[in-house]
Amino acid sequence: MTAPAAGPVDAEDATQDALTEADAEQADVQAEEEETDAWKTREGAAPASIVACPNGPLLVRGDFEIVTPDGVPVPRDRETVALCRCGGSAIKPYCDGTHKLMKFDTARRRPVPAPARKAAEEA
Amino acid sequence: MKIPAPRGPVSATLIDLLRNRGGTGHANAYGSLNLLLDEALAATADLLRDEDLQLTLFCLYELHYSGLDGVEDAAEWDPELIRVRARLETAFEDVLRRAVPVPELPAPESEAVAETLFRLAADDDGPSVSRFVASKASVEQLREFLILRSVYQLKEADPHSWAIPRLPVGRAKAALIEIQADEYGGGRVERMHSKLFGTTMEGLGLDSGYGYYIDQVPALTLASSNAMSLFGLNRRLRGAIAGHLAAFEMTSSIPNSFYARGFRRHGFSDDVTYYFDEHVEADAVHEQIAARDLAGGLAEAEPDLLADIIFGAATVLAIDALLGEEQLNAWQAGESALLPLVNDGGPAAPAVTAAAGGVTS
Numbered sequence: 001m002t003a004p005a006a007g008p009v010d011a012e013d014a015t016q017d018a019l020t021e022a023d024a025e026q027a028d029v030q031a032e033e034e035e036t037d038a039w040k041t042r043e044g045a046a047p048a049s050i051v052a053c054p055n056g057p058l059l060v061r062g063d064f065e066i067v068t069p070d071g072v073p074v075p076r077d078r079e080t081v082a083l084c085r086c087g088g089s090a091i092k093p094y095c096d097g098t099h100k101l102m103k104f105d106t107a108r109r110r111p112v113p114a115p116a117r118k119a120a121e122e123a
Numbered sequence: 124m125k126i127p128a129p130r131g132p133v134s135a136t137l138i139d140l141l142r143n144r145g146g147t148g149h150a151n152a153y154g155s156l157n158l159l160l161d162e163a164l165a166a167t168a169d170l171l172r173d174e175d176l177q178l179t180l181f182c183l184y185e186l187h188y189s190g191l192d193g194v195e196d197a198a199e200w201d202p203e204l205i206r207v208r209a210r211l212e213t214a215f216e217d218v219l220r221r222a223v224p225v226p227e228l229p230a231p232e233s234e235a236v237a238e239t240l241f242r243l244a245a246d247d248d249g250p251s252v253s254r255f256v257a258s259k260a261s262v263e264q265l266r267e268f269l270i271l272r273s274v275y276q277l278k279e280a281d282p283h284s285w286a287i288p289r290l291p292v293g294r295a296k297a298a299l300i301e302i303q304a305d306e307y308g309g310g311r312v313e314r315m316h317s318k319l320f321g322t323t324m325e326g327l328g329l330d331s332g333y334g335y336y337i338d339q340v341p342a343l344t345l346a347s348s349n350a351m352s353l354f355g356l357n358r359r360l361r362g363a364i365a366g367h368l369a370a371f372e373m374t375s376s377i378p379n380s381f382y383a384r385g386f387r388r389h390g391f392s393d394d395v396t397y398y399f400d401e402h403v404e405a406d407a408v409h410e411q412i413a414a415r416d417l418a419g420g421l422a423e424a425e426p427d428l429l430a431d432i433i434f435g436a437a438t439v440l441a442i443d444a445l446l447g448e449e450q451l452n453a454w455q456a457g458e459s460a461l462l463p464l465v466n467d468g469g470p471a472a473p474a475v476t477a478a479a480g481g482v483t484s
Contacts, residue, residue: 051411053411053415054234054237054238055241056411057407057411059408059411059412061301077314077401077404078305078309078404078405078408079301079304079305079309080301080305080408080412081408082404082407082408082411090380091403091404094404094407095376095404095407095408096376096377096380096403096404096407097376097377097380097403097406097407097410098377100241100244100245100377101377
């Protein structure tokens with residue numbers, strides 16, 4: 001299922017070329033305030049939030065779109081999704097639970113390679 | 124659902140009583156039901172595998188779900204039947220409390236509870252029906268697999284929905300609603316998980332009517348469903364039903380990818396495997412919410428429920444291990460995992476005629 005682009009996104013498209021990003025954001029807010037009735041504000045979807053699950057996926061809920069680099073919506077069948085971050089899923093971008101088999105550990109940091117560490121220390 | 128065939132004196136008496144509620148000899152029927160129950164409870168060697176008693180409990184619970192054909196809806200709250208149910212439940216819960224191994228309790232904090240549950244699920248090394256289905260099961264065995272699962276899957280999510288009004292306002296309730304809404308298709312009937320399972324059954328030539336195969340389903344599978352109803356229908360066990368759902372979700376996404384593989388191996392279409400494919404993705408989401416927000420959130424809100432949350436989760440793993448062992452033993456011996464049909468009124472079942480023919484590698 002694909003969600004049609006919401007109003008504010010269209011507004012951003014129209015103004016993107018002429019305005020800086022900050023201006024565009026400002027315009028978005030104004031446009032939204034003008035167009036949105038009070039009941040819509042209450043009914044409207046919450047902004048997207050991401051839960052970084054320890055040793056697991058990124059849980060995303062709220063108002064968001066997942067698109068390919070060309071802007072084509074990625075098929076999405078549920079409101080809240082889990083995005084793979086261990087790299088092992090067979091159904092990317094979604095999680096399929098493979099992190100559990102991989103013993104994926106979000107607390108473990110990859111050691112910084114010596115040359116990079118040295119450069120950072122000298123800087 | 125249709126009234127099942129009785130499996131012993133207790134279920135026979137109950138079914139007779141349900142059919143003739145309000146008729147003459149009514150009061151006597153309750154008396155003999157209670158007497159027979161006393162005897163059966165005292166005599167049973169293994170309540171989890173007791174065909175007569177698990178079917179009796181299943182029928183009593185069914186009055187709270189879709190009801191039994193020809194039985195008055197009012198039977199659901201018949202005080203005498205509730206009393207019988209409560210006595211059976213006490214014995215059943217007692218067996219579960221003694222038989223289910225429970226790990227050391229974590230702190231009643233969300234992340235600690237989630238960690239304990241994930242570890243419990245990861246350490247589960249019970250017999251793997253999913254691996255057998257993926258690589259070895261014949262089409263007949265796939266049908267048996269679906270028939271056994273249909274007891275729960277055709278009313279998928281319902282037993283856990285009992286918990287919704289029983290949880291306090293807050294994180295745990297919000298989590299349960301979020302999971303259940305997805306289970307019921309997020310407002311789209313064609314995406315309801317119970318509906319998808321019916322489509323999979325039909326793809327293998329099976330009847331997707333709820334309870335159609337009940338007479339072929341052994342006690343242990345009924346016990347697995349009865350445990351959910353026990354936890355869901357008793358407010359005092361709301362911790363156990365929350366833990367049950369969490370463990371259920373946490374042991375689902377990877378096995379479901381194996382099930383899908385088993386059905387694809389025999390050339391079944393995406394329509395048939397969709398139920399399993401959907402669960403790979405859905406339950407990878409649900410397990411995160413169920414572990415932290417439902418089970419963990421409830422432990423934080425009501426720390427007294429912590430032990431039951433873990434007990435409910437451990438119950439899933441313990442019963443699954445017993446079920447897996449029973450099914451694999453039957454299949455590996457070239458036998459059917461279903462009960463043989465004893466009466467002519469049962470389903471004409473191509474699914475049980477050729478138990479293990481054509482096992483492919």
